[in-house]
Amino acid sequence: MRIEISENDTNNLSRAMSSDHAAALAATGLMDVSPSGVGMWRLATATNRVGAVRIGDLDVVVRPKATFGSVLFMLGYARDPGFTADEVDGLDADDVWPAVAETLVRLAERALRQGVLQGYVTREESLAVLRGRMRAADQVARRPGMLLPLEVTFDEYEVDIPENRIVRAALRRMALVPRLDRPLRARLAHLAGRLDGASDLVPGAPLPQWSPSRANSRYQPALRLGEQVLRSVGLSTTAGGASVAAFVVDMAVVFEDFVTVALREAFGVLSPLGRTVGQFGAWLDERSRVRARPDVVHTVRGVPRLVLDAKYKLGYSDGSYPTADVYQLHAYCTALGLLRGYLVYAGSRRVGAAPVEHRVLNTEIDVVQWPLDVSVPPAQLVAQVAELAAASVDVTAARTPATDAPG
Known part of the structure; x- marks a missing residue:
């Protein structure tokens, strides 16, 4: 079943669905859900919320006044004024999932065009030889009277840096959302594979911190959207075991943030x-x-x-x-x-x-x-x-x- 409605539509819908599906839909915040009879639920658009939710075989889409491509642009621009309009040019405006996935793929391809970014990562390990500096307090506490192994701290130049971890996690998450064609899923999987040296993010933990620099400038658009994907695209299951995928955006926040940044850029010139x-x-x-x-x-x-x-x-x-x-x-x-x-x-x-x-x-x-x-x-x-x-x-x-x- 597919339900499509425009944002802030004042017409309530009444649809038959299981209580598990209704609870999962309400939890996404995309729509207000209330019972309207046995097995029936009244659906009303949540104020200023747009996006898409897939619960089992149920598709719910709340369309914005703008295209989904323009919504993605405002999201990206508000976080990074260097996010240009060509990042979303030619996107399919009819479905949010392909729009988000295609934009992320484009940005990741551009980020990786010159190869995978590497950086120094601080490691704490137990080694048979001295590398970096020894953590004397840990050596005494963990291995009193023992010479080996040594508790050491050292910096490793590698791909397991926050930038690669965020982009890889976003690519892998988007590869699991519904309504993507096979070629697009293949591109997502290929790009994620190029970042295999990056470790997985811990579910529920804050995203890794990174700082803009000349070194990661080519990654920054992909990082901005990747963070938005990881914050906004939810994947879970209902109590009955049905898979749930959700991408929900508060347009009031998006519009306010976009206008603020765009005005700051314009006033900076004027x-x-x-x-x-x-x-x-x-x-x-x-x-x-x-x-x-x-x-x-x-x-x-x-x-x-x-x-x-x-x-x-x-x-x-x-x-x-x-x-x-x-x-x-x-x-x-x-x-x-x-x-x-x-x-x-x-x-x-x-x-x-x-x-x-x-x-x-x-x-x-x-x-x-x-x-x-x-x-x-x-x-x-x-x-x-x-x-x-x-x-x-x-x-x-x-x-x-x-x-x-x-x-």
Whole structure:
């Protein structure tokens, strides 16, 4: 059975399934599940969640406003602005599993084109000869009075480094998900095989830590997506033994993170002396008791010059948006001493929606509602953010200084 529905669809579905399947589907967070009769379950989309779940022979897909390829691009770009649009060009937009797998394969192939990365790994072993340095305390505690073997610590130059462990684990996990054709599975298995010297990750343990460097620069796009795969793609079984595969994404978080990073990149070109801060700390009141955290604030010499807030919401049929958001931006502008603020939305239900400016009565504050069309190809989406950044820099002016709140 296959169930397909658009994200944030308000129409509930009623389907027959076992209690094991219903419990497994609810646990993924993709849909809200509640009983609606004997053997029947009411399914409703969870707010802003998209992705796919496979439970036995049940397929559930919640489609985003954007294509799955664009979702992957926003995920990748938010973690690494070097993640380019061509990484997801030509992906099949109809199914999340092939889209994720194909993107990971492309990035892994690019990472391994110059060979498998190696690095120094610190080892602690018991050896018959001295290598590196001896751990005297361990030698005395474990082998009192014995000369051999020696407890030693040494550095080994090898492939078993965090970068290879993460990429290998992500490739192996994607090879187990449903709805992949044989050639794609073969490419995943081949790439994982090239990293056989990397050890397995411990299930449930935190991912290995790595730091960006010139040495691993070619790995970084694959690492970013690999970490996302390991965090988002779940493989398990139901109480009845049916296999479960899930890839679930919170689009509100993805959109906010993407907008923050894309604006930071754009402002870095337009206002190189400034600094763009995500989740900026400020106060709404004089006694510093009411906190405010705008999604994006651009400062110049420590003084806020621009405030923007990302909202992953659909507009109303007439192209307008919830008025509470305008109240919120008005408060941010007042607290930060700005005459203009921007509400950045993920598109509108009205075709051709354009930015709308609101002058707040009895003030000089303008709140601009600016839709981004997330259904366009990734390169155009980045261009839209750059257009927003250019427009905001051109017309926004500060009124009074404000100070970033601690924390």
